[in-house]
Amino acid sequence: MRQAGRSLPEYRELRKGIGMLESCFDPELxxxxxxxxxxxxxxxxxxxxxxIVVPLKAAGIDLDIVAGVGPVVATPVRDTADVRALPRLxxxxxxxxxxxxxxxxxxxxxxxxxxxAGAPFTLASYLVEGGPSKNHERTKAMMYxxxxxxxxxxxxxxxxxxxxxxxxxxxxxxxxxxxxxxAGALSQADYREYVMPHxxxxxxxxxxxxxxxxxxxxxTGELLGAMGEAGADVVGVDWRVPLNEAVRRVxxxxxxxxxxxxxxxxxxxxxxxxxxxxxxxxxxxAIVLGATGHIFNLGHGVLPDTDPGVITALVELxxxx
Amino acid sequence: MRQAGRSLPEYRELRKGIGMLESCFDPELxxxxxxxxxxxxxxxxxxxxxxIVVPLKAAGIDLDIVAGVGPVVATPVRDTADVRALPRLxxxxxxxxxxxxxxxxxxxxxxxxxxxAGAPFTLASYLVEGGPSKNHERTKAMMYxxxxxxxxxxxxxxxxxxxxxxxxxxxxxxxxxxxxxxAGALSQADYREYVMPHxxxxxxxxxxxxxxxxxxxxxTGELLGAMGEAGADVVGVDWRVPLNEAVRRVxxxxxxxxxxxxxxxxxxxxxxxxxxxxxxxxxxxAIVLGATGHIFNLGHGVLPDTDPGVITALVELxxxx
Numbered sequence: 108m109r110q111a112g113r114s115l116p117e118y119r120e121l122r123k124g125i126g127m128l129e130s131c132f133d134p135e136l137x138x139x140x141x142x143x144x145x146x147x148x149x150x151x152x153x154x155x156x157x158x159i160v161v162p163l164k165a166a167g168i169d170l171d172i173v174a175g176v177g178p179v180v181a182t183p184v185r186d187t188a189d190v191r192a193l194p195r196l197x198x199x200x201x202x203x204x205x206x207x208x209x210x211x212x213x214x215x216x217x218x219x220x221x222x223x224a225g226a227p228f229t230l231a232s233y234l235v236e237g238g239p240s241k242n243h244e245r246t247k248a249m250m251y252x253x254x255x256x257x258x259x260x261x262x263x264x265x266x267x268x269x270x271x272x273x274x275x276x277x278x279x280x281x282x283x284x285x286x287x288x289x290a291g292a293l294s295q296a297d298y299r300e301y302v303m304p305h306x307x308x309x310x311x312x313x314x315x316x317x318x319x320x321x322x323x324x325x326x327t328g329e330l331l332g333a334m335g336e337a338g339a340d341v342v343g344v345d346w347r348v349p350l351n352e353a354v355r356r357v358x359x360x361x362x363x364x365x366x367x368x369x370x371x372x373x374x375x376x377x378x379x380x381x382x383x384x385x386x387x388x389x390x391x392x393a394i395v396l397g398a399t400g401h402i403f404n405l406g407h408g409v410l411p412d413t414d415p416g417v418i419t420a421l422v423e424l425x426x427x428x
Numbered sequence: 429m430r431q432a433g434r435s436l437p438e439y440r441e442l443r444k445g446i447g448m449l450e451s452c453f454d455p456e457l458x459x460x461x462x463x464x465x466x467x468x469x470x471x472x473x474x475x476x477x478x479x480i481v482v483p484l485k486a487a488g489i490d491l492d493i494v495a496g497v498g499p500v501v502a503t504p505v506r507d508t509a510d511v512r513a514l515p516r517l518x519x520x521x522x523x524x525x526x527x528x529x530x531x532x533x534x535x536x537x538x539x540x541x542x543x544x545a546g547a548p549f550t551l552a553s554y555l556v557e558g559g560p561s562k563n564h565e566r567t568k569a570m571m572y573x574x575x576x577x578x579x580x581x582x583x584x585x586x587x588x589x590x591x592x593x594x595x596x597x598x599x600x601x602x603x604x605x606x607x608x609x610x611a612g613a614l615s616q617a618d619y620r621e622y623v624m625p626h627x628x629x630x631x632x633x634x635x636x637x638x639x640x641x642x643x644x645x646x647x648t649g650e651l652l653g654a655m656g657e658a659g660a661d662v663v664g665v666d667w668r669v670p671l672n673e674a675v676r677r678v679x680x681x682x683x684x685x686x687x688x689x690x691x692x693x694x695x696x697x698x699x700x701x702x703x704x705x706x707x708x709x710x711x712x713x714a715i716v717l718g719a720t721g722h723i724f725n726l727g728h729g730v731l732p733d734t735d736p737g738v739i740t741a742l743v744e745l746x747x748x749x
Contacts, residue, residue: 242731244691251695251703291647294668294689326612328649329668347615347650368615370565374572382572410563 109154110408111144114415118143127172131161137207142214147415148422152219152282153211155275157204159225159286160233162271165200168193168234176238183237185249190260196270204271208278221321222280224272226287227264227305234260243292250301261305269312276316284321284343285309290334291326298330303337310338321364325407331356340399345406346371351392359397363390366406372417373410379421387428430475430644431729432465435736439464448493452482458528463535468736469743473540473603474532476596478525480546480607481554483592486521489514489555497559504558506570511581517591525592529599542642543601545593547608548585548626555581564613571622582626590633597637605642605664606630611655612647619651624658631659642685646728652677661720666727667692672713680718684711687727693738694731700742708749 112118118140122130130136140156160178164170169181184190198205211220233239235246250257272283287306290298310320322339324330328348335342335357342361344353346368353363371382383403390401403425409418433439439461443451451457461477481499485491490502505511519526532541554560556567571578593604608627611619631641643660645651649669656663656678663682665674667689674684692703704724711722724746730739 242691242728244694244731244733247689247691248694248696251692251699291668294670296670326647347612349615349617368568370563370568371572373565373569375569378572407563410565412565 109405111148111150111418112140112156113411114409114413114418115143115147116415117147127158127174128161128164131157132165132203134203134206134210137204138210138214141207141211141220144418145215145218148419149426150422152221153215154221154284155204155208155211155223155280157223159223159229159288161204162196162201162224162267163230163234165204165271166194166196166267167200170233178233179238180234183245184231184234184260185245186253187256187259190256190263193260193263195263196267198270198274198277201271201274205274205278208275208280212279219281220279222272222275222283224268224275224283224285224309226285226290226302226309226322227261227268228290228293228302229286229288230264230268231257231260232289234264243289247292250297254301257301258305261302265305265308268309272309272313276313276318280318282319282321283313284323285339287322287324287327287334290324290330291328293330295329295333298333303333306334306337314338319362321402323364328356332358335361341402343404343406347406350386350389350398350401351396354393354396354398357398360399362400362402363393363398364402364404367404367421369405369407369410369413372405372413372421376417376420379417380424383421383424383428387425430726432469432471432739433461433477433730434732435730435734435739436464436468437736438468448479448495449482449485452478453486453524455524455527455531458525459531459535462528462532462541465739466536466539469740470747471743473542474536475542475605476525476529476532476544476601478544480544480550480609482525483517483522483545483588484551484555486525486592487515487517487588488521491554499554500559501555504566505552505555505581506566507574508577508580511577511584514581514584516584517588519591519595519598522592522595526595526599529596529601533600540602541600543593543596543604545589545596545604545606545630547606547611547623547630547643548582548589549614549623550608550610551585551589552578552581553610555585564610568613571618575622578622579626582623586626586629589630593630593634597634597639601639603640603642604634605644606660608643608645608648608655611645611651612649614651616650616654619654624654627655627658635659640683642723644685649677653679656682662723664725664727668727671707671710671719671722672717675714675717675719678719681720683721683723684714684719685723685725688725688742690726690728690731690734693726693734693742697738697741700738701745704742704745704749708746 232246319340321341323343342357344365553567640661642662644664665686
């Protein structure tokens with residue numbers, strides 16, 4: 108359950124007066140924040156506390172995460188010269204994250220750790236727009252008007268993503284998840300032409316590690332098949348598409364992750380149980396239809412106002428089911 | 429092209445110092461603002477300048493449209509008592525809009541005028557959340573936890589929407605468009621259970637007028653069939669689903685509207701032309717597959733930074749095609 112931390116009082120306490128990026132580059136904090144939902148909820152795996160812009164910052168790109176806004180990039184990337192000027196990521200630049208992963212593999216014991224990175228398209232959107240964007244118009248403008256520069260940009264970001272994931276793999280993560288948070292803004296045709304070859308290279312370059320590779324997005328109903336083809340072993344599904352339909356789009360031979368609407372956690376225990384049971388039944392059907400497994404999860408991050416007790420009860424219920 | 433106004437200097441000039449709601453209740457301004465894109469771009473139909481919260485405000489609900497935020501509701505609707513306290517809309521309360529429509533039917537001559545209303549689910553989201561919401565968690569919480577109150581709320585909003593549309597029909601609109609801007613946040617099963625019966629009642633109650641009824645949403649790939657079944661003659665499609673696929677979901681016997689990504693208008697004339705030609709070709713296929721027609725449009729509103737000259741050129745190109 109990604110972003111479970113932000114609903115926890117112990118997380119808010121720990122983060123008091125400490126910026127988001129500062130926390131992401133502090134190995135002790137990375138370890139402690141990653142551990143908090145494990146202790147509290149007893150979930151079956153931990154996901155590394157980080158942010159998708161962490162490898163960009165580490166590589167030397169001038170950006171910050173502004174509370175209430177999101178990542179803000181000092182100099183947006185708009186043309187070939189900007190792309191050429193982008194740095195590469197040297198593994199030692201993410202030494203703090205690597206150290207956090209090492210602390211975690213000790214602290215977690217038998218609980219597996221999922222590594223974390225943003226996918227090239229979503230990273231590109233932040234760099235081109237200069238921050239969060241509802242419509243990604245400048246990103247798409249570069250994509251459509253200047254595909255050569257676009258593919259150069261995504262090539263650089265793919266290299267950075269691969270270097271970041273390899274550093275996490277070397278440090279001992281047991282699985283990895285690639286977040287393409289904004290891919291759902293694209294049609295399938297555009298995803299296949301402008302994005303998929305790069306995500307494909309990310310997954311191919313980390314295949315040797317032999318650990319499960321999860322691919323996640325939101326509003327990606329049209330893209331589920333393509334996101335699986337990009338090379339993931341597990342495809343994340345949001346609540347808009349039932350798992351027994353998602354399996355038809357993804358095809359057999361891959362696992363599914365999801366897909367409880369985080370808003371259901373605000374609707375009381377009966378609604379949570381009804382939805383969890385429905386999802387478990389749809390997951391069973393998906394497995395009959397060829398899915399290799401199901402990771403019960405929310406279809407998106409935990410919302411900040413979520414009652415942590417509701418999450419703990421949900422985890423217990425899922426374990427029973 | 430909905431919201432074409434906000435990209436026009438003459439619109440910004442006219443709105444200087446005048447609030448959004450104030451403009452919506454001023455018949456002369458409603459007429460002038462609706463006319464501006466007609467004069468400038470030569471589009472084939474006008475869409476009434478308004479906002480989805482206008483009938484709520486007219487009925488007496490305390491709300492305002494805050495620049496840079498959106499609609500803000502003074503007292504959010506959270507329980508049965510709140511729902512029972514909601515007012516109904518009397519036709520004379522939207523007299524200013526009716527007068528605007530009358531001025532427009534004169535000013536437009538042969539150019540048809542499309543009436544405008546928000547759909548019950550989207551109106552409910554604003555009332556329950558108290559303003560714009562990314563995740564609609566309180567809205568969905570009411571829907572799942574207290575379906576009886578939920579259906580009462582949507583019943584009231586359906587009555588208001590019908591009264592608002594009937595007033596526009598009586599004043600002479602030639603078509604109407606029902607905007608369910610946030611419906612794409614729902615799965616199809618939830619849409620069918622919690623939303624569709626109410627949208628269905630809206631369309632049924634205005635059927636006698638014999639004018640085309642358009643239903644619009646964004647991110648509604650999973651809902652296209654259900655949104656057509658709700659009773660629309662025309663289903664709006666965003667850019668995520670090609671029209672030759674949308675027709676399969678909507679089924680034969682209805683027209684499609686869309687579906688150029690508004691971001692394409694930032695990508696230069698070659699990209700605009702390529703996408704417009706692709707959409708025209710996909711629309712031709714959709715008609716072979718049973719669609720009764722195609723209204724060329726953007727898949728969402730015009731973005732504020734759009735160059736108006738690009739829109740004018742696109743309209744010319746579409747007329748040529």
